Amino acid sequence: MSVGGPAHGGGCVATAPDGRTVFVRHALPGETVVARVTEERDRWLRADAVSVLVASPDRVEEPCEYAKPGRCGGCDWQHATVAAQRRLKAEVVREQLFRVAGIDRDVVVEEVEPALGWRTRVRFAVTDDGRLGLHRHRSEEIEPLDFCLIASPGVESVGAEALRWPGMAEVEVIAGEDRAVVVTAKRKKAPVGADVAPDVSVLRGDGRGGALPVRGRPGVRETAAGRTWWVGGSGFWQAHVNAPDVLVDAVVAALAPQRGDVAVDLYSGVGLFAGALAPLVSRVFAAESDPGAVADARQNLRDLPNAEAHEGRADQVLARLGLGRADLVVLDPPRDGAGAPVMAAIAALAPRRVAYVSCDPASLARDLRDVPGYALTSLRAFDLFPMTAHVECVATLEPA
Ligand SMILES: C[S@@+](CC[C@H](N)C(=O)[O-])C[C@H]1O[C@@H](n2cnc3c(N)ncnc32)[C@H](O)[C@@H]1O
Numbered sequence: 001m002s003v004g005g006p007a008h009g010g011g012c013v014a015t016a017p018d019g020r021t022v023f024v025r026h027a028l029p030g031e032t033v034v035a036r037v038t039e040e041r042d043r044w045l046r047a048d049a050v051s052v053l054v055a056s057p058d059r060v061e062e063p064c065e066y067a068k069p070g071r072c073g074g075c076d077w078q079h080a081t082v083a084a085q086r087r088l089k090a091e092v093v094r095e096q097l098f099r100v101a102g103i104d105r106d107v108v109v110e111e112v113e114p115a116l117g118w119r120t121r122v123r124f125a126v127t128d129d130g131r132l133g134l135h136r137h138r139s140e141e142i143e144p145l146d147f148c149l150i151a152s153p154g155v156e157s158v159g160a161e162a163l164r165w166p167g168m169a170e171v172e173v174i175a176g177e178d179r180a181v182v183v184t185a186k187r188k189k190a191p192v193g194a195d196v197a198p199d200v201s202v203l204r205g206d207g208r209g210g211a212l213p214v215r216g217r218p219g220v221r222e223t224a225a226g227r228t229w230w231v232g233g234s235g236f237w238q239a240h241v242n243a244p245d246v247l248v249d250a251v252v253a254a255l256a257p258q259r260g261d262v263a264v265d266l267y268s269g270v271g272l273f274a275g276a277l278a279p280l281v282s283r284v285f286a287a288e289s290d291p292g293a294v295a296d297a298r299q300n301l302r303d304l305p306n307a308e309a310h311e312g313r314a315d316q317v318l319a320r321l322g323l324g325r326a327d328l329v330v331l332d333p334p335r336d337g338a339g340a341p342v343m344a345a346i347a348a349l350a351p352r353r354v355a356y357v358s359c360d361p362a363s364l365a366r367d368l369r370d371v372p373g374y375a376l377t378s379l380r381a382f383d384l385f386p387m388t389a390h391v392e393c394v395a396t397l398e399p400a
Contacts, residue, residue, distance in 0.1 A: 001035055003027040003049070006088040008096060008362055010076035010389030011046075022047050025137060026069050028056035028080055029088075036069070039138065046138070058084035063116060064149040066134075067387075073137035075150065076389040082115045086383050089391040093361040093381050100365035107381055115386035118240045120152045123172040130166035150387050152241055154180050172234050176220020183218070183234040219296075224248060225276040229300050235293045236269045240384040247357060247394065248276040250380055251330050254355035254396040257281045261327035264349065266314040266342070271297030271307070273330045273357075278304040281328070285310060287317035314338065318345045330355045337363025340370040347372045354397040364393055375400040 003024055004013045011025040014035070026049040027033045033049035048069035052059070058080050066072035067079070077085040086109040097103040112118075124132040125142045133142040146161050154175025160182060165171050170185040219232035224244030231237045238244050251273055257263065261281040265274040268286035270293050278284045284307045288294050297309035310317045314331070326349040331338055337360065338346075346354060354374065358364035368376055378396040385391065 001033060003029060003031045003033055005029050005095075006092050006389075008092050008389075014047075016045055020044055024049055025076065026050075026079060027052075028058055028084070030054075031056050031059070038070075056080075056084075064387075066143055066145060071136065072134050072143040072145065073139065074134045074148070075387040078387050082111070082383075082386060085386065086111060089383065089389070090381065092389075093379075093391060093393060096361040096365045097368070097376075097379075100362060101369040101376075103365070103368065103376055105376075105379065107379060109381040109383050109391055112240060112242055112246055112383050112386075114241075115383075116149050117152050117156075118242070118386060119148075119150045120154060120176070120241050121172060121174045121234070121237065121239055122148055122151045122155050123170060123234075124160065126165050126168045126171060130164035130168070132161045132163075132165060132171055158182060174220055174231075174234060174237075176222050176231065178221040181218055181220055224272065227275055227300075229270055229272065229275070230296050231270050232292050232296050235290065235296060238272075238384070243382075243384045243392070244272055246382055246384065247332075247392070248272065250382070250394040251355045251357065252276060252280070254378065254380075254394055255328045255330065255353050257328060261352075262323070262325070263328040263330070264318075264323070264326045264346075264351075266318075266329065266331040266338070266346075267333045268297060268309065269293050269332070271300045271309055273332065274307050274309065275301055275304060277328070277330070278307040282306060284308070285317075285321055285323070285326075287312060287314050289313050314342050315345055318342075318349075323349060325350055327352050328354075330357065332357035333363075333367075335360045335363065337367045339367070343367050343371040347374055350399075352398070356393075356395040356397060358393045358395065359390060361391065361393060364395060368395065368397070371397060373400055374398065 001014050007013050011023045012027045014022045016022045021044040024047050032054035034051040035047035036050045037047045039046040062078035067075045090107040090109045094107045127142050131144040133144040155173045158180045160173050168184045169187045172183040222229045225248040257280040263277050263281045263284045265286040268288040274284045274286040286309045294311040301307040329351045374397040377398045381393045
């Protein structure tokens with residue numbers, strides 16, 4: 001079959017002989033491939049390209065042996081040059097903005113190195129016999145792995161894949177500046193229907209392929225924006241080793257802060273953007289729903305008396321603070337986006353500029369469509385997830 005353009009979420013779009021849309025993984029636009037159907041629905045199919053009859057000039061041999069049809073589902077674009085991956089992602093962002101929000105603009109995805117060995121946190125699944133792996137594409141099945149090429153050297157230094165983890169449901173390896181820690185969640189053995197929290201234990205990689213129990217507070221230290229950050233347990237931190245600096249630079253450039261400004265950082269995690277903005281403005285209010293991340297943010301921002309970390313959902317914190325007005329807003333919501341009520345609450349603050357940091361162009365486009373009185377004035381996109389279909393955007397909004 002002939003393969004068309006890239007689809008949001010990975011793969012390319014094609015048409016089956018019966019007219020249904022097919023999302024083809026392991027293919028590239030313009031190729032002719034033999035595809036094996038992996039999922040069938042009334043109106044669409046998923047398939048893997050198992051043989052390439054006419055190859056794209058962008059095609060390369062996958063650097064990772066697990067990135068093959070039917071195997072690891074972690075990476076989507078290993079078979080494309082890194083430059084081509086960025087063009088594919090730019091096309092997806094462009095299409096989402098146009099289809100969902102009616103915004104027609106060219107998109108360039110900027111390179112962020114490295115393209116392999118970038119991921120400083122990896123959440124592995126565990127097979128029944130205790131081996132680590134990653135899920136096959138859209139499957140509960142696990143592909144056991146001896147290594148992960150996109151994992152950072154710090155993650156791989158633990159050697160977690162060489163160990164056996166019987167009884168664990170999940171093993172997350174997190175590499176900070178100072179050490180790598182392993183957060184494990186035990187399998188639930190509860191009666192059906194019982195709601196049991198995972199039992200989390202934290203171990204430290206000894207750098208020789210072993211794991212030792214962590215002494216003191218579990219977590220890692222990170223450096224970004226010229227500051228040191230504590231990220232506890234498996235709390236959120238940007239996954240690409242260079243993402244925090246890249247995003248802080250982009251957000252500060254987007255907001256152009258001035259001395260007397262009042263700024264708001266929504267979905268603030270451990271305080272990355274609030275901490276970067278505080279020295280540049282008069283006050284920063286941060287809002288984050290995860291109590292552990294808020295505790296870390298308070299610790300991370302303790303030398304910045306003009307920065308406050310508030311616990312709660314973004315909409316609830318905004319209502320509680322009752323600011324009335326703010327000059328600048330940065331928001332960095334999870335994949336689902338912020339939603340219309342939060343976007344309306346941001347608009348009600350009448351900020352001079354809004355910087356929207358997004359890891360999903362579809363939810364970004366929805367939120368841009370739903371923000372009253374504001375228009376997109378600049379859009380940057382970054383390849384912060386090389387080899388995967390993910391892309392990070394920083395959108396600047398200003399009063400329309
Ligand atoms: C993509 S992370 C961004 C964190 C931070 N800006 C950073 O760059 O490190 C999203 C954060 O939003 C938090 N979160 C999720 N839903 C939320 C909500 N409704 N209100 C506030 N925070 C929320 C998550 O706990 C997570 O820390």
